[in-house]
Amino acid sequence: xxxxxxxxxxxxxxxxxxxxxxxxxxxxxxxxxxxxxxxxxxxxxxxxxxxxxxxxxxxxxxxxxxxxxxxxxxxxxxxxxxxxxxxxxxxxxxxxxxxxxxxxxxxxxxxxxxxxxxxxxxxxxxxxxxxxxxxxxxxxxxxxxxxxxxxxxxxxxxxxxxxxxxxxxxxxxxxxxxxxxxxxxxxxxxxxxxxxxxxxxxxxxxxxxxxxxxxxxxxxxxxxxxxxxxxxxxxxxxxxxxxxxxxxxxxxxxxxxxxxxxxxxxxxxxxxxxxxxxxxxxxxxxxxxxxxxxxxxxxxxxxxxxxxxxxxxxxxxxxxxxxxxxxxxxxxxxxxxxxxxxxxxxxxxxxxxxxxxxxxxxxxxxxxxxxxxxxxxxxxxx
Amino acid sequence: xxxxxxxxxxxxxxxxxxxxxxxxxxxxxxxxxxxxxxxxxxxxxxxxxxxxxxxxxxxxxxxxxxxxxxxxxxxxxxxxxxxxxxxxxxxxxxxxxxxxxxxxxxxxxxxxxxxxxxxxxxxxxxxxxxxxxxxxxxxxxxxxxxxxxxxxxxxxxxxxxxxxxx
Numbered sequence: 001x002x003x004x005x006x007x008x009x010x011x012x013x014x015x016x017x018x019x020x021x022x023x024x025x026x027x028x029x030x031x032x033x034x035x036x037x038x039x040x041x042x043x044x045x046x047x048x049x050x051x052x053x054x055x056x057x058x059x060x061x062x063x064x065x066x067x068x069x070x071x072x073x074x075x076x077x078x079x080x081x082x083x084x085x086x087x088x089x090x091x092x093x094x095x096x097x098x099x100x101x102x103x104x105x106x107x108x109x110x111x112x113x114x115x116x117x118x119x120x121x122x123x124x125x126x127x128x129x130x131x132x133x134x135x136x137x138x139x140x141x142x143x144x145x146x147x148x149x150x151x152x153x154x155x156x157x158x159x160x161x162x163x164x165x166x167x168x169x170x171x172x173x174x175x176x177x178x179x180x181x182x183x184x185x186x187x188x189x190x191x192x193x194x195x196x197x198x199x200x201x202x203x204x205x206x207x208x209x210x211x212x213x214x215x216x217x218x219x220x221x222x223x224x225x226x227x228x229x230x231x232x233x234x235x236x237x238x239x240x241x242x243x244x245x246x247x248x249x250x251x252x253x254x255x256x257x258x259x260x261x262x263x264x265x266x267x268x269x270x271x272x273x274x275x276x277x278x279x280x281x282x283x284x285x286x287x288x289x290x291x292x293x294x295x296x297x298x299x300x301x302x303x304x305x306x307x308x309x310x311x312x313x314x315x316x317x318x319x320x321x322x323x324x325x326x327x328x329x330x331x332x333x334x335x336x337x338x339x340x341x342x343x344x345x346x347x348x349x350x351x352x353x354x355x356x357x358x359x360x361x362x363x364x365x366x367x368x369x370x371x372x373x374x375x376x377x378x379x380x381x382x
Numbered sequence: 383x384x385x386x387x388x389x390x391x392x393x394x395x396x397x398x399x400x401x402x403x404x405x406x407x408x409x410x411x412x413x414x415x416x417x418x419x420x421x422x423x424x425x426x427x428x429x430x431x432x433x434x435x436x437x438x439x440x441x442x443x444x445x446x447x448x449x450x451x452x453x454x455x456x457x458x459x460x461x462x463x464x465x466x467x468x469x470x471x472x473x474x475x476x477x478x479x480x481x482x483x484x485x486x487x488x489x490x491x492x493x494x495x496x497x498x499x500x501x502x503x504x505x506x507x508x509x510x511x512x513x514x515x516x517x518x519x520x521x522x523x524x525x526x527x528x529x530x531x532x533x534x535x536x537x538x539x540x541x542x543x544x545x546x547x548x
Binding site for chain 1: 449450451452453482483509510511512513531539540
């Protein structure tokens, strides 16, 4: 019975197809891209909202923090106070002129001229009042009266500007709400997408692990003899390579007249004998050797061996062990039980030396067979 | 006294003294305009820069759309960064401004050649009525929306004093 290497094992140890690798990378990168997109979205929304809030709600201390119209009106009302207080006329007029000039500067703004009909005529009133005050052509009470209309205009502008600001804030509020919804739903969507991609990535990982595990198991099986459970020829070669530069002993064991045994008992019984002999060889070598089945009735044992005497001792034990076990062999030409022909060789493990060692052990085995079997021979160091 | 003032020429110092006399006269004379000088404050030292002197030093003219006036205006003034170096020896980290309308603000980031201290507009000296006597503007305000005056909050009007904050 010959154990053959399964072709499937060769296929499984090939690298995964490129398409599968590509998909594996894609799920992971898609997942990461989703989370990155989520971050970008949040940062973008924050950057959009913050300046708007600054524009609408953080105006204190800035030029337009308080309405220009309000500040202008306050200066005109200050002017009235200065004119009506009990102070020397010169001081009252100087203060009034300064206040009206300040009021004028704050009132004379393009947007007011453009949007409010009252702005232009009232700026002209202020110009006229200033000129009259500088020339002292206007008394204090009359000047106070002249300022009423500009104050009324400024109040109108203030109210209207407040309404506009309120409307703008409402718009901003609505727009913020809308952005908030967009942010919430899109964040949720992107987050879910990220999770889905991540789970696909995880599934892919699990599949890859499983495939790796299966490959490993196939490789293990490809190195085993399915009948006896010990290694096969490939395993022997691999183990020798794994023990580079170690001093090893290689023992080849051939069952004498095994074909006749099969013919007498049938192949199932022959298989049973093979399993029993594998166990026997292992026990005889004190489980120090690694066993292999190389072909139908040929076993090999690989063990640490520092000198040829030790190797000879192992070979002797094998012959004695099989004799003691006394397996019946009704078709043995010499009327014996099952016997072994054993050939051995000691070598230092290396890819090149193994071939020579195998050949030397086989020659020793051949010498035993030609000498009548049921014995052992060792070739001196290969 | 700052380092730059120490290096002024004799003619410059005489001009400063003349400006101070004019300022004193301006303050005491009834009915004259109140804004005659710009106060430059550096610690305990206050230097009055006569507006006439400032106008004489204004060596840059440019046409700029003034969003507050809604039209192109020919402005003349001095590069603010250069002016600060002349006054304080270097550009202070922050400046505290006080305006004639009592508006006060402290702002940083003046080591920027884009800012100009203007004192003349369309050939006429700025007055309080035209948001002077000096005003800080940006020569290039990029693509900001001129319809939105909030975008020009940093323009400082009616400047009365500038204090260096170290």
